[in-house]
Amino acid sequence: MSSVRHLIYSRLLFHYSKSPIVNTSVCWNGRQKRLFSTTNRRRTVMPAWVIDKYGGSDVLRFTKNASFPVITYPNEVIVKVNAAGLNPIDVSMRGGYGAASLSVKRDPLSLNQAGREFPLILGRDVSGVIMECGLDVKYFKERDEVWAAIPPWKQGSLAEFVVLSGNEISRKPKSLSHKEAAAIPYVAATAWSALVNTGGLSKDNCAKKRILILGGSGGVGTFAIQMLKAWGAHVTVTCSQNAEQLVRDLGADHVVDYTTGPVEKPLSALEKFDLILDNVGGETERWALSLLKPWAGGKYVTLVTPFLQNTDLLGVADGMMQTAATMATKALKHLVKGVHYRWGFFAPSGPALDEISEMVDAGQIRAVVEETFSFATVPQAFEKMEKGHARGKTVVQISKEDDYL
Ligand SMILES: NC(=O)c1ccc[n+]([C@@H]2O[C@H](COP(=O)([O-])OP(=O)(O)OC[C@H]3O[C@@H](n4cnc5c(N)ncnc54)[C@H](OP(=O)(O)O)[C@@H]3O)[C@@H](O)[C@H]2O)c1
Numbered sequence: 001m002s003s004v005r006h007l008i009y010s011r012l013l014f015h016y017s018k019s020p021i022v023n024t025s026v027c028w029n030g031r032q033k034r035l036f037s038t039t040n041r042r043r044t045v046m047p048a049w050v051i052d053k054y055g056g057s058d059v060l061r062f063t064k065n066a067s068f069p070v071i072t073y074p075n076e077v078i079v080k081v082n083a084a085g086l087n088p089i090d091v092s093m094r095g096g097y098g099a100a101s102l103s104v105k106r107d108p109l110s111l112n113q114a115g116r117e118f119p120l121i122l123g124r125d126v127s128g129v130i131m132e133c134g135l136d137v138k139y140f141k142e143r144d145e146v147w148a149a150i151p152p153w154k155q156g157s158l159a160e161f162v163v164l165s166g167n168e169i170s171r172k173p174k175s176l177s178h179k180e181a182a183a184i185p186y187v188a189a190t191a192w193s194a195l196v197n198t199g200g201l202s203k204d205n206c207a208k209k210r211i212l213i214l215g216g217s218g219g220v221g222t223f224a225i226q227m228l229k230a231w232g233a234h235v236t237v238t239c240s241q242n243a244e245q246l247v248r249d250l251g252a253d254h255v256v257d258y259t260t261g262p263v264e265k266p267l268s269a270l271e272k273f274d275l276i277l278d279n280v281g282g283e284t285e286r287w288a289l290s291l292l293k294p295w296a297g298g299k300y301v302t303l304v305t306p307f308l309q310n311t312d313l314l315g316v317a318d319g320m321m322q323t324a325a326t327m328a329t330k331a332l333k334h335l336v337k338g339v340h341y342r343w344g345f346f347a348p349s350g351p352a353l354d355e356i357s358e359m360v361d362a363g364q365i366r367a368v369v370e371e372t373f374s375f376a377t378v379p380q381a382f383e384k385m386e387k388g389h390a391r392g393k394t395v396v397q398i399s400k401e402d403d404y405l
Contacts, residue, residue: 043068044067044068045064045065045066045067045068046064046066046067046068046069046159046160046161047062047063047064047066047159047160047375048062048063048066048119048121048158048159048160049061049062049063049121049122049123049158049159049375049378050063050066050118050119050120050121051094051118051119051120051122052118052119052120053115053118054094054095054096054099055094055095055096056094056095057094057379057382057383057386059094060094060378060379060382061119062376062378063119066119066121066159068161069155069159069161069162069163070163071132071134071163072163073134073136073165074134074135074136074137075134075136075137075165075166075167076134076137076163076164076165076166077130077131077132077133077134077137077140077146077163077164077165077166077169078130078131078132078161078162078163079126079128079129079130079131079146079148079161079162079163079164079169080128080129080130080131080160080161080399081126081127081128081157081159081160081161081162081398081399082127082128082129082178082179082182082397082398082399083125083126083127083128083177083178083179083181083182083395083396083397083398084123084125084126084156084157084158084182084395084396084398085123085124085125085126085157085182085183085184085185085186085393085394085395085396086122086123086124086125086381086382086385086393086394086395086396087124087125087186087187087219087393088218088219088385088390089124089152089346090122090123090124090156090382090385091382091385091386093120093122093152094122094382096312097308097309097312098152098308098311098312099117099312100308100311100312100315100316100319101307101308101311101312101316101319102117102152102153102308103117104316105153106153120155120156121155121156121157121158121159121162122156122158123150123156123157123158123159123396124149124150124152124156124157124185124186125147125148125149125150125157125182125183125184125185125186125393125395126147126148126150126157126162126164126182126185127145127146127147127172127176127178127179127181127182127185128145128146128147128157128162128178128398129143129144129145129146130142130143130144130146130169131161133166134166136166137166139166140166140169140171144171145171145172145178146169146170146171146172147169147170147171147172147173147181147182147184147185147353147357148164148168148169148170148185148348148350148353149168149185149186149188149189149190149346149348149349149353150162150164150168150186150348151168151346151348152346157182157398158375158378158396158398159398160398160399166350167348167349167350167351168348168349168350169350169353170350170351170353170354170356170357171354171357172357173357173358173360173361174361175360175361175363176360176367178397179369179372179395179397180366180367180369180395181367182393182395182396183219183367183368183369183392183393183395184223184356184360184365184367184393185353186219186346187219187220187222187223187393188223188227188352188353188356189346189347189348189349189352189353190220190303190344190345190346190347191220191223191224191227191277192227192347192349192352192356193344193345193346193347193349193352194220194224194277194301194303194344194345195224195227195228195275195277195301195344196352197347198299198301198342198343198344198345199275199277199299199301199342199344200297200299201228201231201233201275202231203230203231203232206228206231206232206233207231207232207233208232208233208234209233209234209274209275210233210234210236210271210272210273210274210275211228211233211234211235211236211273211274211275211276211277212235212236212237212238212267212273212275212276212277212288212291213225213228213235213236213237213238213252213276213277213279214238214263214276214277214278214279214280214284214288215238215239215278215279215280216237216238216239216243216247216252216255216279217237217239217240217243217246217247217390217391217392218279218390218391218392219368219390219392219393220277220279220303221237221239221247221277221279222246222247222250222368222391222392222393223365223368224277225237225247225250225251225252226250226251226364226365226366227356227359227365229250229251229252229364230359230364230365234253234254235251235252235253235254236252236253236254236255236256236267236270236273237252237254237255237256238255238256238257238258238263238267238280239255239257239258240257240258240259240389241257241259241260243391244257246368246391246392250366250368254270264287264288264291267291268287268290268291270291272291272292272293272294272298273291273292273293273298274292274293274296274297274298274299275292275298275299275300275301276288276289276291276292276299276300276301277301277303277344278300278301278302278303278304279303279304280304281302281303281304281305282304284302285300285302285330288300289334289337289339289341292339293339294337294338294339295338296338297340298338298339298340299339299340299342300334300339300340300341300342301342301343301344302342302343302344303343303344303345305323305343305344305345306322306323306326307319307323307343307345310322310323310326311323327343367392367393368391368392368393369392369393369394369395370390370391370392370393370394371384371394371395372394372395372396372397373394373395373396373397374396374397375396375397375398375399378396381394381396
């Protein structure tokens, strides 16, 4: 029943949304003039990579018949995807990671049967062109070139089209191609949320602060280095030796190779830090907080949290309780030592991307693309990502840039 309501509502919105209207004048007996309006015939399917169940690389399936996305709320837009970016979470989600809490986010009242998320489209970054705007969208118009980070509970960008809220999109930096632009939004929104919202940093308070990034050569790290350097911070990075040149080129002031032995030893010989961004997790928590300046507002922000894992294992209610208890215990344990322990999470934000777009066009941030795959070779992109050791981002070119414009 709800799907019928949804269909009717989306059809209505489609008719009232700003799709191209062709007015045709018809003369009747040379006197009367009447206007007929026609809309373009709606497409109902599109090409996409989907999964129909969780599993390994064999669950990825190409189809030309994925449901065409519809505008459900008036603040939404349909974006034609030119390029999509992949992140570690896409590989994890393919295997079912986060399924419990993402299902609740998609369907809070649990009106649908289990498994209604399928066929699921992965891909968390998009760079493309707005094809259609909902009635309430004033800031953007059709044919605007935009980029966005797509929240994991929404259908992703490994498709010809994707629907997003106007609050989640931003104008693509003019200086980047779509392919380059698709390498930035998800890691940028994550780094922004962790460093700005959770870590309390901004362009006005960052100058000369000492920041340590654990795991600096991947997607989040390569973006975070550039953002922090643009804001005047002193940045120390851990990565493997063959990534040293890359992180130095991005502006890292000090680089520690983690492959030659325990990094805590060389790191503890350095001046203490104001903030640590942890992209590695696990064992790092045991020693990293001792590298912070005590009783001076020092913060440790880790992106590797047990939140989704807990809800997958224990169910949403118990998982959230377990997560809250773990978080509170750890925060308290470190607070008495004068340092702050926090978890960072991806948060979609068009306004944050607006600021990042300006930094890109000002030459302060560049896209770090590790490898580009064609739409036909998406499974190979996943296989490559599963092997790890990313140097920046993996991007999938969906359509040529001049296909649509
Ligand atoms: N909480 C959230 O909402 C959220 C959002 C986004 C990402 N994340 C998490 O944040 C982490 C980073 O994401 P990402 O996109 O940057 O991943 P990524 O592109 O795969 O990069 C991870 C990097 O970590 C490095 N690395 C691995 N082990 C290391 C170690 N012991 N010490 C130092 N570096 C090490 C690897 O570099 P080398 O090749 O040099 O070894 C790799 O480049 C992932 O765990 C991801 O799941 C969380």
